[in-house]
Amino acid sequence: MISDPFFYLCAIPAVLIFGMAKGGFGGGVSVISVPLISLAVSPVQAASILLPILIVMDGVALWSFRGRWDSANLRIIIPGAILGIFLGSLSFHFFSEHMIRILIGSIAVIFCLDYWFRPVLAAAGPSVLRGGFWGTIAGFTSFGIHAGGPPISIYLLPQRMEKTRLMGTMAVFFAVVNLIKLLPYGLQGNLATQNLFTALVLMPLAPIGVRLGYFLLHKVDEKQIYRICYFFLFIVGLKLLGDGFGLW
Template structure:
């Protein structure tokens, strides 16, 4: 089956552009949806195989803009949790049903947004403290697993990092670093398991300029959008992502 058809490109180009803008400017919250969009036209395995090199390209293109602006302690905790989570994702890729995981992460994402809104409205008086390392390790494990099976690690990272109340650039830089490392780690498993093919890699070469354009647009949007609006958009992206995860799980 030839992937380079007008209909496939018509779906893939906006999906990849969206992924670049989301990952480079808005914390990766909804970038995973690009693989789901591609799966409308393609086999899900092909969609995953196509998106991972492009996500890695977006990560690499984003890194210079956020170099050393990340919060290393939070990134380290997420990465420590992501290693076993990624390994678990690789082991269960062909046998485990990811729908339960999608459903739970969707519920957690929506619950977190509701929790934040209730706090801001004064309906909840909670202790103003950061999440502990245990929460970060769990979030990292979920991130690694869901990232491997569906590129859907963004919500788990967002739930943890938004709770750390980092400045917007620090938050964004931390997500860029974490997903660069996680995607690099899982790419070895993708290659070994045959998820990458000559067809998917050829398709990636055609879409690479679109990914770079989306990255540039995302970095520009991040620099121009004020903190309050930025985190409002991030909560919206997290909500949309979570609803999409629940929808995928139930359908």
Template sequence: MEILSWTVFAIAVPAVIFAGISKGGFGSGVAFASASILALVLEPRLALGLMLPLLMLIDVSSLPSYWKLWDWPAARALLIGAVPGTLIGAVFFAVADADLIRLLIGLVAVGFVLWQLARSLGLIKLGTRRVGPLGGAVAGVGLGFTSFISHAGGPVAAVYLLGQGLSKTAYQATTVLVFWAVNLMKVGIYGGMGVFTRETLLLGLGLAPFALIGTWLGIKAHHRVSERLFFGITYVALTLTGSKLIWDALT
């Protein structure tokens, strides 16, 4: 599908607003759903290239609201691992074809929903034992890898951070800081690999106001909106889009 079309724009607007709400108020864990949605109508690399500058804009606009409220030891552990994880993701990204990337994005989306279902059923328990810096670095490797290939580092970060006993605001602030730094690492590599195009940058410019609107809504919703409602809607969307991407990749 042509990237500069009203159809893509109509799908991208709610996806970008959703990413802003997620990153601005709900810990970034499901912001990758926006890339999953766009990958339904765009070649995966174009979808990722379109979203990265917008995610960076969201990071910058939300960072002041959580300035120095983060847990630095937890953020440092994740960032130490994120550097090699990002490089591994870049190597994979360079050799993988579109269907393989589409399949991986779909598997991450569906796998995240299954992981959350297992948590709700008590099959997986987090927060009962504090994980040390080494565990954080290992999680950081997974964060860097999944973030590079699908903007889906949030769930990996959540596995580690939810075991640190952080407050809701400290958790949110830590994710904002970590992904601001990780996205800065990614942008240079994406640029060198030709992921950004004139069309993605032009469309991203048109979508920038919606990213800011979503961020503002997310910051406001952080203390006012039920997380259960927000994530419930998100899990349905992730299941549908992830399943469609897997089907498309395999067929």
């Protein structure tokens, strides 16, 4: 397993943040997790270590939000995600490490800008066209860097569902997505022994993060947490873009 202290300095908060987001607190800021761990290891290894941990988180999230999800939306976005995972499994090995850092950094920065400047629109409803498109994008970005949250949020958030129903829908969606990703990850050799043992060390943080997020969902002013997380996500995104383009 990885023994570098700097790795765990990055990985421990990354896992807790991802878990809290799955528990309903912090929303799409889980996208910061892979960029944060990528400061210590390659983006591919960061994603590989996180996948088994995410599956444990998904189980806790499904139990926490049991029975509270939108079946109509799931029937639209899950087939799109399966297509996106398939496309990702065929194409991601063509991406260099620099290209992946640029992709992660771009998603992080764009997601922050979307959060800060998106206009408030009238509530939307389920759409096969929009849901299929964003579901596919979410499956593709989730396959490579576990960044399916921003694309699927762009589709689901404008519907303004009740908070627990929204999080329950996301819990089912990502539980299905992450289980499907196990097959191509295994076939591509990403679930190597070092990655699995490192994931096992971090695994106890998974239920802690999810249950902490579920508890804080109704206890803390989320707006302040969002502002802080998005600020740091923006900074990390810029750092990865700079690394990818060789600016520093």
